[in-house]
């Protein structure tokens with residue numbers, strides 16, 4: 181029985197990951213808020229592959245979301261051997277000017293629900309000879325990022341947590357992999373309100389299908405982390421060599437300089 185959960189599967193990278201897992205014969209539980217988009221994805225998957233695709237429309241910023249999801253698995257006797265914690269987004273703006281509520285909701289999706297879901301599902305994952313967790317971080321974790329302070333810190337959390345959990349689980353059947361993409365051609369920039377940066381991002385963006393393939397390849401090969409794309413991989417290396425005091429100025433030069441004036445004090 182091959183079953184997998186993908187959060188944030190209504191579009192973008194999560195949708196691409198879901199298609200790749202369906203190609204590999206996994207029955208899927210697709211999770212996000214947009215019911216219609218989820219249904220469209222599930223229908224396309226069922227039409228193209230001989231797998232089952234179910235959907236659960238839920239807001240992962242709600243503290244109870246992980247419990248709702250785990251209950252769904254119990255009720256449907258869904259026994260995943262793959263958990264992809266992909267759902268996530270950024271709020272762009274100065275920390276003091278973004279509302280606490282919007283930043284708290286983002287933190288809950290990017291970190292809180294990821295943790296709760298992983299905690300709740302570990303026992304289910306242990307029921308299989310081999311099981312996998314794929315957590316999606318970001319190259320924005322490579323340096324402090326003014327105007328995306330909470331988002332970049334949330335992705336630092338995801339990378340660090342993934343590596344620690346991987347070590348803790350090293351003698352079990354569960355392998356934990358962190359997927360750390362740079363810019364990907366999805367709705368991420370629009371949701372963050374960063375359209376002004378789209379032309380710059382376009383130069384570096386990777387296709388979600390390619391990132392999904394590289395992420396899953398690393399996951400099934402039980403790798404600790406994958407940073408798709410050579411420029412992204414290189415920026416990871418450089419970020420370990422260049423002092424934060426310089427990196428933060430470079431990052432601010434890209435993100436803070438173009439922040440719409442209404443957001444700058």
Ligand SMILES: NC(=O)c1ccc[n+]([C@@H]2O[C@H](COP(=O)([O-])OP(=O)(O)OC[C@H]3O[C@@H](n4cnc5c(N)ncnc54)[C@H](OP(=O)(O)O)[C@@H]3O)[C@@H](O)[C@H]2O)c1
Pocket residue numbers: 187188189190191192193194211212213214215217238239240241266267268269270289316317318319360361362363364365366367368369371
């Ligand atoms: N695109 C990039 O440049 C980039 C770079 C590095 C890392 N990443 C990471 O990649 C992951 C996927 O993002 P993406 O690029 O595919 O962006 P996207 O196209 O905006 O997709 C985000 C997904 O997360 C779901 N989601 C967002 N908020 C949610 C909530 N409150 N409850 C449930 N689901 C929610 C969305 O579904 P609904 O809106 O339907 O709820 C959607 O399925 C994220 O973790 C992101 O941080 C992206």
